[in-house]
Amino acid sequence: MKFLNVLEGEAAWPPPLWLMRQAGRYLPEYREVRAKAGDFISLCLNPALAEEVTLQPIRKFGFDAAILFSDILILPMALGQGLRFAEGEGPRLPPLEDISLLKLERAAGVYTPVIETVSRLRQSLPTDTALIGFAGGPATVASYMLDGQGGGFYRTKELSYARPGFVRDVLNILTDATIEYLSAQVDAGADCVMLFESWAGIFPPAQFREFVIEPNRKISAALKARHSGLRMIGFPRLAGLMLGEYAYGTGMDAVGLDSVTDIRAARAVCPPGMALQGNLDPLLLKLGGEALEAAVRALLEDVRGFPHIFNLGHGITPDVPQAHVARLVELVRQSK
Amino acid sequence: MKFLNVLEGEAAWPPPLWLMRQAGRYLPEYREVRAKAGDFISLCLNPALAEEVTLQPIRKFGFDAAILFSDILILPMALGQGLRFAEGEGPRLPPLEDISLLKLERAAGVYTPVIETVSRLRQSLPTDTALIGFAGGPATVASYMLDGQGGGFYRTKELSYARPGFVRDVLNILTDATIEYLSAQVDAGADCVMLFESWAGIFPPAQFREFVIEPNRKISAALKARHSGLRMIGFPRLAGLMLGEYAYGTGMDAVGLDSVTDIRAARAVCPPGMALQGNLDPLLLKLGGEALEAAVRALLEDVRGFPHIFNLGHGITPDVPQAHVARLVELVRQSK
Numbered sequence: 001m002k003f004l005n006v007l008e009g010e011a012a013w014p015p016p017l018w019l020m021r022q023a024g025r026y027l028p029e030y031r032e033v034r035a036k037a038g039d040f041i042s043l044c045l046n047p048a049l050a051e052e053v054t055l056q057p058i059r060k061f062g063f064d065a066a067i068l069f070s071d072i073l074i075l076p077m078a079l080g081q082g083l084r085f086a087e088g089e090g091p092r093l094p095p096l097e098d099i100s101l102l103k104l105e106r107a108a109g110v111y112t113p114v115i116e117t118v119s120r121l122r123q124s125l126p127t128d129t130a131l132i133g134f135a136g137g138p139a140t141v142a143s144y145m146l147d148g149q150g151g152g153f154y155r156t157k158e159l160s161y162a163r164p165g166f167v168r169d170v171l172n173i174l175t176d177a178t179i180e181y182l183s184a185q186v187d188a189g190a191d192c193v194m195l196f197e198s199w200a201g202i203f204p205p206a207q208f209r210e211f212v213i214e215p216n217r218k219i220s221a222a223l224k225a226r227h228s229g230l231r232m233i234g235f236p237r238l239a240g241l242m243l244g245e246y247a248y249g250t251g252m253d254a255v256g257l258d259s260v261t262d263i264r265a266a267r268a269v270c271p272p273g274m275a276l277q278g279n280l281d282p283l284l285l286k287l288g289g290e291a292l293e294a295a296v297r298a299l300l301e302d303v304r305g306f307p308h309i310f311n312l313g314h315g316i317t318p319d320v321p322q323a324h325v326a327r328l329v330e331l332v333r334q335s336k
Numbered sequence: 337m338k339f340l341n342v343l344e345g346e347a348a349w350p351p352p353l354w355l356m357r358q359a360g361r362y363l364p365e366y367r368e369v370r371a372k373a374g375d376f377i378s379l380c381l382n383p384a385l386a387e388e389v390t391l392q393p394i395r396k397f398g399f400d401a402a403i404l405f406s407d408i409l410i411l412p413m414a415l416g417q418g419l420r421f422a423e424g425e426g427p428r429l430p431p432l433e434d435i436s437l438l439k440l441e442r443a444a445g446v447y448t449p450v451i452e453t454v455s456r457l458r459q460s461l462p463t464d465t466a467l468i469g470f471a472g473g474p475a476t477v478a479s480y481m482l483d484g485q486g487g488g489f490y491r492t493k494e495l496s497y498a499r500p501g502f503v504r505d506v507l508n509i510l511t512d513a514t515i516e517y518l519s520a521q522v523d524a525g526a527d528c529v530m531l532f533e534s535w536a537g538i539f540p541p542a543q544f545r546e547f548v549i550e551p552n553r554k555i556s557a558a559l560k561a562r563h564s565g566l567r568m569i570g571f572p573r574l575a576g577l578m579l580g581e582y583a584y585g586t587g588m589d590a591v592g593l594d595s596v597t598d599i600r601a602a603r604a605v606c607p608p609g610m611a612l613q614g615n616l617d618p619l620l621l622k623l624g625g626e627a628l629e630a631a632v633r634a635l636l637e638d639v640r641g642f643p644h645i646f647n648l649g650h651g652i653t654p655d656v657p658q659a660h661v662a663r664l665v666e667l668v669r670q671s672k
Contacts, residue, residue, distance in 0.1 A: 157619055161627040201574075204617050204649075205598035206634075238537075240576025241601040262541035265577040281540050283493055291497040298542075313540075 003064045003130035004191060006307045007231040007253045009273045014300070014335040015308045016064035018132075019325070020256075021315030022057040023069045026322065029056050040085040041077070044070045047116040054121055058129055060322075061329050065130040065309075066121060068185065070114050072136025072196055075181055076145050078110035079103060079173065095148035095155060099169050107177050108184065115188045122189025133190030135182050137197030137236070138174040138215040145170060153202055160207050167211065175215040179222045186227045194233040194256070195219060200246075201238020208242050213249045220251040233277060237314070244269030259313025263302045275307035280328075282312045288324040296331045339400045339466035342643045343528060343567040343589045345609045350636070350671040351644045352400035354468075355621075355661070356592075357651030358393040359405045362658065365392050376421040377413070380406045383452040390457055394465055396658075397665050401466040401645075402457060404521065406450050408472025408532055411517055412481050414446035415439060415509065431484035431491060435505050443513050444520065451524045458525025469526030471518050473533030473572070474510040474551040481506060489538055496543050503547065511551040515558045522563045530569040530592070531555060536582075537574025544578050549585045556587040569613060573650070580605030595649025599638045611643035616664075618648045624660040632667045 003016040024030055033053050037043035044050060054069040073091050077083040079102040082094050096102075121131050135141075143156040146167070160167050182193045200212045220232050235256035236246045247255050247270040257266050257278035266276060280299055284292045299310070310332050316325070339352040360366055369389050373379035380386060390405040409427050413419040415438040418430050432438075457467050471477075479492040482503070496503050518529045536548045556568050571592030572582045583591050583606040593602050593614035602612060616635055620628045635646070646668050652661070 158623065161617075161620060161623050201596060204595050205601075208596070238574075238576070240574070240596065241579060241598055241605070242596075243577060245601075259540050260537060260544070260576065260578075262577055265541075265581075269577070281497075284497060287494065287497050 001128055001130055001191065003309065004231060006275050006309055007192060007233070009275060009307050011305050011307050013304070014332050015303060015310045016130075017310040017329065017332045018063040018065040018067065019057070019316050020067075020312050022061075022063060022067065023053045024316060025318035026316060026320045026325070027056055027060070040071070041074075041083065044074055045113040047113050047120055050114070050117040051120040051124060054117070055124060058125065061325060063129070063329075065132050066125055067132040067194070068114070068118055068121065068134060068190065070117070070134070072134075072141055072198075073144055074111060074114060075107065075135060075174070075177055076102075076141055078107040078181075079177055080106060081145055090150050091144060093145060093148045096145045096170065099166065099173070102170075102173050104173060104177055104180075108180065111181060111184075115184045118185050118188035118190055130191045131189060132233075133182060133185030133193040135178045135193070135195060137195045137200065137212065137234075138171045138178060138219075139203065139211040140197050140199045141174055141178075142167065142170045142211070143199050143202070150199075153199065157202065160203070160211070171211055171215050175218050178219050182219070182223055183226055186223070186230060192231040192233065192253075193223065194235060195252075197234065197236045197239075199238075200236035200242075201240065205242065208239070209245070209249075212236060212239075212242075213246055216246070216250040216252070224251065233309075235277075247271060247274060254307075254309065256311065257313060261313070263299070267306065273307065275309060276303070277309040277311050279311070279313035282314050282317055282320070285312065285320045285324050285328060286317060288321065288327065292324060292328070293331065296328060300332065300335050337464055337466050337527065339645065340527060340567060342611050342645055343569070345611065345643050347641050347643050349640070350668050351639060351646045352466075353646040353665065353668045354399040354401040354403065355393070355652050356403075356648050358397075358399060358403065359389045360652060361654035362652055362656045362661070363392055363396070376407070377410075377419065380410055381449040383449050383456055386450070386453040387456040387460060390453070391460060394461065397661060399465070399665075401468050402461055403468040403470060403530070404450070404454055404457065404526065406453070406470070408470075408477055408534075409480055410447060410450060411443065411471060411510070411513055412438075412477055414443040414517075415513055416442060417481055426486050427480060429481060429484045432481045432506065435502070435509070438506075438509050440509060440513055440516075444516065447517060447520075451520045454521050454524035454526055466527045467525060468569075469518060469521030469529040471514045471529070471531060473531045473536065473548065473570075474507045474514060474555075475539065475547040476533050476535045477510055477514075478503065478506045478547070479535050479538070489535060493538065496539070496547070507547060507551050511554050514555050518555070518559055519562055522559070522566060528567040528569065528589075529559065530571060531588075533570065533572045533575075535574075536572040536578075537576065541578060544575070545581070545585075548572060548575075548578075549582055552582070552586040552588070560587065569645075571613075583607060583610060590643075590645065592647065593649060597649070599635070603642065609643065611645060612639070613645040613647050615647070615649035618650050618653055618656070621648065621656045621660050621664060622653060624657065624663065628660060628664070629667065632664060636668065636671050
């Protein structure tokens with residue numbers, strides 16, 4: 001599988017291609033299924049519908065990888081924390097006060113449908129399409145759990161200094177739960193797994209090491225010990241100057257890059273031969289035209305000869321015209 | 337002057353100390369003057385009152401440097417763009433549509449009171465207290481001008497791809513205006529100048545080079561050509577992996593570091609011997625206690641033997657107790 005070969009360090013050409021949040025609202029067929037499912041969480045927990053929306057972008061654009069349709073906050077919900085998605089507002093959780101609320105032993109029972117979606121997908125996907133399982137990174141998931149929503153993560157930042165023991169306890173539970181959750185996804189047929197540390201960039205260096213790098217390392221070590229040959233992608237968004245430490249320190253096979261990261265600078269700080277993933281600005285995919293064409297060509301030139309997975313630097317937005325996605329796929333696939 | 341010696345590369349000990357936004361709402365005497373002035377812009381344009389609030393933190397804490405009390409958006413206002421500060425909302429400007437609105441030749445007439453504040457300050461400050469003049473970096477100021485407010489800077493990001501010529505025109509005008517503005521501050525007695533590129537981190541690498549590094553380089557080159565021996569500090573907040581290119585490419589004597597930057601990693605990518613400024617997390621100054629003490633001691637250890645200016649990684653917030661500031665000053669000054 002071309003996608004997995006790149007994770008092993010092969011400089012495949014043209015590079016394999018998928019898009020973060022490729023199963024999403026920019027697709028009318030997604031919006032149709034989403035409406036049928038009722039709310040967003042119900043869609044995540046409905047194996048037939050989650051399978052369907054995962055497959056939609058594969059059918060339409062033939063991406064090299066499908067990513068399980070789910071959400072990083074399904075795991076804290078499975079652990080016992082309330083979760084709702086207010087329309088147009090993003091996720092809302094009751095800010096975590098009491099750690100005893102979280103029950104590791106109940107989680108698997110709640111996320112069973114997600115694991116079933118993985119099983120179905122491995123059956124229904126073309127054999128040359130990689131299936132990516134995923135979870136949120138513990139620091140990112142904890143930030144939502146502690147603040148109750150996205151944004152400035154003020155409570156998380158304050159607790160990280162004022163009650164580091166409490167934050168550590170939350171991270172430890174999440175780390176253990178994430179290992180089980182991702183392990184179940186691999187058992188069900190995921191070809192590789194990706195850890196989304198989407199808010200890694202909010203943490204000062206000492207906390208970045210303790211809250212981001214160390215839990216990510218534990219997860220990768222535990223999963224690789226259980227699943228021989230498993231490949232993992234870490235995505236420490238906005239890691240900045242901490243990227244190299246993350247890449248060397250976590251045992252990931254590849255790192256995803258956000259759009260403000262210079263890919264050559266990233267390569268210089270990551271282990272030689274490590275696969276990189278990214279990092280086209282999603283805004284270019286919305287705008288299209290000459291700006292998109294030029295940026296795609298420039299990125300392709302930058303990654304030529306290196307193990308690379310073509311992707312965005314952040315999720316595709318609902319306002320992206322499908323024609324722009326089709327053009328992107330064409331540009332990458334026709335690249336000589 | 338110890339402060340200037342550090343900018344020249346001397347590893348003074350203990351390091352000189354000041355705080356971004358040290359003249360601010362955490363001080364009751366500031367709030368009193370602010371109330372007297374009426375609105376925030378009137379305070380910036382009132383030399384007697386602006387002088388007074390600049391001096392307040394020097395009197396109280398004996399910082400090694402005073403920074404002119406003003407705002408980075410005074411310059412676009414002087415160029416002709418409307419500006420208001422809604423209470424508790426931050427700045428608001430009518431998003432710039434028409435570049436002909438900006439008149440370089442009218443700016444000096446509007447910012448004259450700011451220059452007068454500088455003259456007064458150089459007279460009234462102790463001779464061993466450095467006076468820092470400042471302006472916003474062109475990319476940061478342009479972002480406010482194009483979006484009309486802080487936040488996601490969505491319009492700026494979109495225009496940067498869709499109408500780069502327009503953005504370039506705005507940056508060119510701002511670059512020229514900033515050179516005149518800072519030059520006038522130096523003529524009036526500023527001992528050094530600092531360029532606040534507070535939103536440098538929103539730009540992908542190619543734009544970072546064109547919109548941040550190149551205008552910052554032009555400003556530093558022009559000012560140093562006019563003012564022999566002038567020292568400059570650049571603050572490319574959230575530059576991440578672009579920090580080294582910024583430090584090498586702009587001709588700054590020192591760079592300010594935000595709180596998510598690892599100071600050793602920063603040193604490794606900056607020119608050897610370059611002074612660094614920062615980067616205590618302002619949140620620690622709010623929280624105080626053992627977390628503050630430990631972080632200050634750790635930062636002091638990290639910078640020992642290197643040219644360093646002790647500061648925060650971002651501005652001090654209104655909720656910081658004065659006792660914590662006093663303790664910080666004590667910790668730094670008593671450091672052996």
